[in-house]
Amino acid sequence: MIRKLIEKVFSRGSGRRAAAPTAPAVPTGPAIIPVDQHGVRRSQISSCARRVTDTLQAQGYKAYVVGGAVRDLMLQHTPKDFDVATDATPEQVHAVFRRSRIIGRRFRLVHVMCGAETVEVSTFRAAQAVGDDNQIKDEHGRILRDNVFGSQAEDAMRRDFTVNALYYDPATEQVLDYCGGAADVASRTMRIIGDPVERYREDPVRMLRAVRLAAKLGMTIERRTREPIQAMAEIVQNVPAARLFEEMLKLLLSGHAVACVRQLRDEGLHHGMLPMLDVILEQPMGERFVWLALERTDERIRADKGVSPAFLFAALLWHEVLAAWNAGRERGVPEVPAMHDAMDQVLSTQAEKIAIPRRFGTDMKEIWLLQWRLEQRSGKRPYRALENPKFRAGYDFLVLRCESGEVDEELGNWWTRFQDAPESERAEMIANAGSGAGPAKKRRRRRGGKRPANGEPAGDESSAPGPDAG
Ligand code: ATP
Ligand code: MG
Numbered sequence: 106m107i108r109k110l111i112e113k114v115f116s117r118g119s120g121r122r123a124a125a126p127t128a129p130a131v132p133t134g135p136a137i138i139p140v141d142q143h144g145v146r147r148s149q150i151s152s153c154a155r156r157v158t159d160t161l162q163a164q165g166y167k168a169y170v171v172g173g174a175v176r177d178l179m180l181q182h183t184p185k186d187f188d189v190a191t192d193a194t195p196e197q198v199h200a201v202f203r204r205s206r207i208i209g210r211r212f213r214l215v216h217v218m219c220g221a222e223t224v225e226v227s228t229f230r231a232a233q234a235v236g237d238d239n240q241i242k243d244e245h246g247r248i249l250r251d252n253v254f255g256s257q258a259e260d261a262m263r264r265d266f267t268v269n270a271l272y273y274d275p276a277t278e279q280v281l282d283y284c285g286g287a288a289d290v291a292s293r294t295m296r297i298i299g300d301p302v303e304r305y306r307e308d309p310v311r312m313l314r315a316v317r318l319a320a321k322l323g324m325t326i327e328r329r330t331r332e333p334i335q336a337m338a339e340i341v342q343n344v345p346a347a348r349l350f351e352e353m354l355k356l357l358l359s360g361h362a363v364a365c366v367r368q369l370r371d372e373g374l375h376h377g378m379l380p381m382l383d384v385i386l387e388q389p390m391g392e393r394f395v396w397l398a399l400e401r402t403d404e405r406i407r408a409d410k411g412v413s414p415a416f417l418f419a420a421l422l423w424h425e426v427l428a429a430w431n432a433g434r435e436r437g438v439p440e441v442p443a444m445h446d447a448m449d450q451v452l453s454t455q456a457e458k459i460a461i462p463r464r465f466g467t468d469m470k471e472i473w474l475l476q477w478r479l480e481q482r483s484g485k486r487p488y489r490a491l492e493n494p495k496f497r498a499g500y501d502f503l504v505l506r507c508e509s510g511e512v513d514e515e516l517g518n519w520w521t522r523f524q525d526a527p528e529s530e531r532a533e534m535i536a537n538a539g540s541g542a543g544p545a546k547k548r549r550r551r552r553g554g555k556r557p558a559n560g561e562p563a564g565d566e567s568s569a570p571g572p573d574a575g
Contacts, residue, residue: 135258135272135281143287145178147275153219154187155275157202157226162276164201166193167229167257169272175280176268179290180322189217189226190260190272198226231255232263232299245306245343258283265304265311266318266330267296289327295319297330305333309341310352317356320364346460353459357417360406362399391424394509401505415468416498418461420505425451426473440477448473468495475499476506479520482538487523487531500524 140146147155154170161168168191174184191198195207198215205217205226215226231253255263257272261283264270268289272281280287289296295315297304305312312334319326326334341349356365366382369375375382386392398420405412426447433443448470455461461469471493478490479499490496500520507517523534 135283138280138282138287140278143179143280145273147278149178150275151187153222153224154189156219157189157217157224158275160201161191161193166191169274171272172269175271175273187224189224190229191226192229194228229255229257229260230263231259245340262298265314267298293324294327295324296327301330302333305337309344313352316368317365320368321359321361350460354414360403362403395421397505397509415465419469419472422451444477471495472498472502479503
């Protein structure tokens with residue numbers, strides 16, 4: 106098999122392989138952009154990526170930093186990570202680096218490790234010819250597998266956007282530009298390579314990438330690239346749920362989630378494009394909460410603080426859970442079982458579209474359940490809530506609900522004080538929490554009764570977001 110692949114590398118450009126009908130013409134040679142024009146210095150490349158390109162070049166291979174890192178550096182952004190493209194096969198790369206491993210099924214790549222850093226090394230690949238054994242598409246034209254090695258020029262053309270198809274050589278500090286990416290960086294234009302309709306059909310995730318990268322980098326999606334997106338948005342549904350989850354996570358954890366989601370919505374792309382967004386952006390209360398959660402996430406990421414995807418997804422789906430919970434309670438299902446039903450229902454509906462990993466699902470449920478627990482302020486219950494390993498997340502979630510106006514601030518303030526209060530004060534707080542402070546609390550007591558699982562219907566409160574709503 107390796108022989109077959111190597112033969113493919115050497116057969117490139119021989120004209121034996123028919124060009125894909127919609128593939129853009131492969132250019133003969135790249136424009137070479139000197140450092141005084143693009144401004145990216147060798148010192149800006151991570152030491153691991155430099156080591157990888159230097160070592161491969163010393164072995165006689167071509168090796169360049171490529172993709173997001175070159176684009177980001179040219180735009181004066183800090184790259185998330187560094188990718189290297191080479192004409193060495195994965196086996197050849199692996200043979201050169203002791204600390205490396207071959208990964209991937211759809212694309213075979215090599216991860217080269219230096220200390221804590223990992224650099225992803227991919228072999229130049231070509232856009233596929235129709236009928237090629239190594240390229241399989243589904244009935245919608247979506248590429249299921251492509252692993253055909255190719256020339257560097259072909260590798261450039263199979264990439265998604267011109268600004269992502271720039272090759273930087275740390276040795277010469279030159280950028281090789283096969284499709285006008287440098288000019289597009291300069292004018293901050295996201296331009297798809299080739300025919301947009303065909304390229305989106307091959308991989309619908311490219312539409313999401315266009316929006317995410319444009320929002321993150323403050324770029325404009327060029328007209329031709331943008332035009333078909335709205336009509337084609339629904340084919341994102343053909344993408345496997347696990348990949349969609351990954352892509353959604355990238356979007357939400359980009360530090361520019363608000364900008365990305367706003368752009369998706371402004372272009373009408375939240376319908377069917379990203380599962381969840383259409384649901385969550387169309388409930389007035391839910392919308393306020395979702396924007397707040399996204400804003401906080403962006404702030405934390407930009408301040409280099411950790412964020413929990415489970416917390417974020419719990420927030421995105423909270424108003425769905427709330428609606429299902431209220432509906433269950435209206436049918437007379439006791440509160441806690443109604444909450445379990447609601448959580449399962451929402452998670453299983455989402456699972457059809459987007460694969461939320463099980464570990465996140467478990468944490469999300471814990472955060473949601475805590476919303477009910479945090480309303481129980483009698484006896485030993487507040488102490489038990491404090492001991493819950495997810496208390497902090499549950500409390501932060503509650504504060505966010507207060508800020509969005511869904512829940513009376515009194516509840517959030519109570520918990521803010523309670524968690525740090527001395528014992529004597531805590532006892533008093535518990536005693537006072539039960540004595541009717543406002544209409545919201547009286548309602549809860551009436552409904553809460555004596556038992557932990559309230560069997561009374563939620564009545565007219567189901568649509569009125571008040572403290573009892575969660
Ligand atoms: P970032 O890492 O900042 O999110 P990126 O462009 O580096 O952005 P990666 O997923 O790391 O994104 O991909 C690396 C490169 O691989 C891209 O720059 C692009 O050249 C190519 N690429 C990624 N996804 C696709 C795709 N769906 N279709 C074609 N090329 C792609
Ligand atoms: Mg990248």
